[in-house]
Amino acid sequence: MVTTTPDRSTRTLGILGIASAVTLALSLIFIFFVARLPSEPQGFCAAPCAAHRIFYFHVPAAWVAYLGFAIVFIASVAHLRTGARRWDLLAHAAAEVGVVFCSLVLITGPIWARPVWGTWWQWDARLTSTFVLWLTYVGYLFLRALTTDPARTGRLAAVVGIVGFLNVPIVHFSVQWWRTLHPAGPSPVFLDRSSGLGGQELLAFFTALIAFTLVFSWLLSLRTRLGRLSDSVLAQELAESAALRRSSPEVVTT
Amino acid sequence: VSALTAVVLAYASVGIAIGGYLTSIVIRQKRLRERGAELPRRAN
Numbered sequence: 001m002v003t004t005t006p007d008r009s010t011r012t013l014g015i016l017g018i019a020s021a022v023t024l025a026l027s028l029i030f031i032f033f034v035a036r037l038p039s040e041p042q043g044f045c046a047a048p049c050a051a052h053r054i055f056y057f058h059v060p061a062a063w064v065a066y067l068g069f070a071i072v073f074i075a076s077v078a079h080l081r082t083g084a085r086r087w088d089l090l091a092h093a094a095a096e097v098g099v100v101f102c103s104l105v106l107i108t109g110p111i112w113a114r115p116v117w118g119t120w121w122q123w124d125a126r127l128t129s130t131f132v133l134w135l136t137y138v139g140y141l142f143l144r145a146l147t148t149d150p151a152r153t154g155r156l157a158a159v160v161g162i163v164g165f166l167n168v169p170i171v172h173f174s175v176q177w178w179r180t181l182h183p184a185g186p187s188p189v190f191l192d193r194s195s196g197l198g199g200q201e202l203l204a205f206f207t208a209l210i211a212f213t214l215v216f217s218w219l220l221s222l223r224t225r226l227g228r229l230s231d232s233v234l235a236q237e238l239a240e241s242a243a244l245r246r247s248s249p250e251v252v253t254t
Numbered sequence: 255v256s257a258l259t260a261v262v263l264a265y266a267s268v269g270i271a272i273g274g275y276l277t278s279i280v281i282r283q284k285r286l287r288e289r290g291a292e293l294p295r296r297a298n
Binding site for chain 2: 057097107232
């Protein structure tokens with residue numbers, strides 16, 4: 001008798017989902033009840049500026065967007081080298097999830113900027129390059145949706161995924177290369193630059209960073225599984241249509 | 255927009271975006287399953 005084990009990936013996905021929800025809830029507690037607001041005014045926002053709390057979700061959203069696009073880059077290179085469908089599915093899933101988080105960066109940023117800068121948007125280097133990054137990957141998803149041959153789509157999309165990633169370092173270092181309104185935090189290049197955050201604020205920030213990484217991994221796994229399910233339907237429908245053609249060849253006109 | 259309104263808007267947008275995307279995945283998965291989609295299961 002052939003028995004089947006419970007789907008292990010479903011269990012792993014469940015655990016990942018619960019871990020994401022718990023960490024996200026914990027990060028909200030730290031952000032709203034533990035982290036202190038800056039004692040100095042933030043631009044037009046008088047101290048204590050509540051808008052500072054947006055930073056705790058804005059920066060992790062940017063980090064996971066970068067992570068998503070880095071996965072698109074790696075999976076696209078692997079797909080072009082091996083031609084394996086699984087890399088193409090991973091690249092597609094990572095691009096979609098990356099676009100969701102990049103959209104959040106572009107939404108939460110202007111919401112923070114309005115009370116602090118006095119304007120929703122400035123065409124400065126960081127904001128403009130992030131917008132171009134978002135447009136690139138939205139274009140990538142449109143390209144995938146508009147072409148019908150899976151093999152050709154995979155190769156074309158892989159090229160866009162590789163070229164599009166070149167903008168990520170430009171976005172990240174734009175605050176150091178050009179004069180921008182956007183605040184520049186500490187980076188591997190400028191380790192001496194202080195984040196201005198105390199222990200309680202760093203706890204809230206890193207918990208949010210872990211929470212966003214877990215949520216990203218969960219969504220990526222779900223989306224990759226969706227791609228595999230879609231492939232299984234396509235294969236099934238192709239097999240059915242081939243069987244139909246074999247059984248009644250006169251029906252086929254093309 | 256006051257700082258407090260900005261915080262509410264920002265956190266609400268994060269919740270709506272992640273929740274909305276998750277719902278879209280679940281709906282698409284349900285539709286595929288209705289069309290007979292199956293992931294290969296490991297046999298003992």
